[in-house]
Amino acid sequence: MSLDESKREEIRETYDMRDFSPSALFPDQHVPKFRLVFEELYRECRTLGHRLLDYLGIGLGLEEGFLSGKHRNVGTEWNGTALRTLFYPPVSVPEEDYVIRCASHSDYGSLTLLFQDDVGGLEVQTKAGEWVEARPVPEAILINVGDLLELWTAGLYRATPHRVILGQRRKEDSERGKRFRQSIAFFFHPDNDVTVEPVVTAANSSRQWIPLNAWEHLKSRFTSTYDN
Ligand SMILES: O=C(O)CCC(=O)C(=O)O
Ligand SMILES: [Fe+2]
Numbered sequence: 001m002s003l004d005e006s007k008r009e010e011i012r013e014t015y016d017m018r019d020f021s022p023s024a025l026f027p028d029q030h031v032p033k034f035r036l037v038f039e040e041l042y043r044e045c046r047t048l049g050h051r052l053l054d055y056l057g058i059g060l061g062l063e064e065g066f067l068s069g070k071h072r073n074v075g076t077e078w079n080g081t082a083l084r085t086l087f088y089p090p091v092s093v094p095e096e097d098y099v100i101r102c103a104s105h106s107d108y109g110s111l112t113l114l115f116q117d118d119v120g121g122l123e124v125q126t127k128a129g130e131w132v133e134a135r136p137v138p139e140a141i142l143i144n145v146g147d148l149l150e151l152w153t154a155g156l157y158r159a160t161p162h163r164v165i166l167g168q169r170r171k172e173d174s175e176r177g178k179r180f181r182q183s184i185a186f187f188f189h190p191d192n193d194v195t196v197e198p199v200v201t202a203a204n205s206s207r208q209w210i211p212l213n214a215w216e217h218l219k220s221r222f223t224s225t226y227d228n
Contacts, residue, residue, distance in 0.1 A: 010100055011091055017042065017083045020075065042083045045113050045186035046074050052111060052143065060153065060200055067152070070190040071110070080109065080189040080218045088119075088181035091166065093174045098167025101181065106159035107146035108221040109189035109214075114142040119181040121173070125161040134162070148190060148217065154202035154209050190214040 017024075017038055026035040053067035073079040088101045101121060116122060116136045123131040134142060150159040164181070166173040190196060192215035202209060 010103055011088065012101055013087045013089070015085045018081065019077075038083060038085075041184070042075070042186070045083065045188070046081070048113065048141075049074075049111055049186070049188040056149075056157075060156075062199060066199070067110070067149075070194045070196075071188065073191045074188070078193070079191045080187075080215065082187045082189075084185045084187065086181075086183045086185065088164065088183075090180050091177045093167045093177040095174075098165055099177065101164035101166060104161050104163035105225070106150075106161050107144050107185075107187060108148070108218055109146040109187050110149040110152075111188045112144040112146060113186040113188070114144060115184040116142065117182050119176055119179050121164045121166055121176055121181060122183075123163055123165060127158070131163070146187070146189075147221070148196045148212070148214060151196045151209055151212060152198065153200050154198035155207060156200055189218060192218075 020035070020039045020042060024035075028035060050068040050071060053071065054065060057064070057067045071079070071081070074081045086102070091099050091101075093099050104125070114122075118136050118138070120133065120136055122134045122136075122142075124134050125131055144162065145157045145159050147159045149157055166177045170176075192213075194214045195211050196214060196217075197211035198209045
């Protein structure tokens with residue numbers, strides 16, 4: 001199924017957290033534990049992110065700590081890593097139509113750790129272009145490879161396109177739409193001054209892999225996403 005998603009709006013609310021310094025704005029008065037809880041989650045995700053990169057690096061035959069060493073400034077202004085809460089309100093799904101909760105995209109950084117509730121609706125695209133459901137698994141964290149890890153590995157690890165969509169194909173979607181959906185994503189990014197370029201032999205030699213600066217890439221992806 002191919003859908004023209006370009007003219008649709010995403011129906012969701014998000015809250016991004018990058019800065020946990022005392023001067024950072026948090027709803028401390030209304031939700032006193034919010035800052036503490038998310039700060040702890042941020043720290044745990046950072047530790048897990050570093051560990052995953054170390055394991056992937058071993059698998060790729062890289063120098064020890066190479067990838068995690070490019071993510072040293074997480075939690076400071078010199079790094080674009082963010083923790084994001086995503087709230088998808090209930091929506092009614094017209095029978096012959098569909099509703100986009102999150103339009104198809106790949107993530108911009110190295111890795112994303114995604115925590116989803118039990119509502120479902122997340123889909124990932126196979127290499128053949130087919131959309132398959134990534135059903136929620138209790139207690140599991142879903143890991144997405146982002147653009148920059150794809151570039152480091154010259155396509156060996158693919159920045160998998162994904163989306164959250166309701167309608168048309170699945171009977172359960174109208175029921176799903178009645179429930180709100182909550183997810184949390186940790187977007188793990190290399191330090192702003194890192195230039196990312198392939199460190200392994202290209203898996204897909206028909207494609208050109210152009211080196212990118214981490215911060216420039218993040219800025220340009222934000223601009224192209226939000227200007228549209
Ligand atoms: O809410 C989800 O499950 C996915 C969100 C997502 O892919 C994103 O914000 O990049
Ligand atoms: Fe995403």
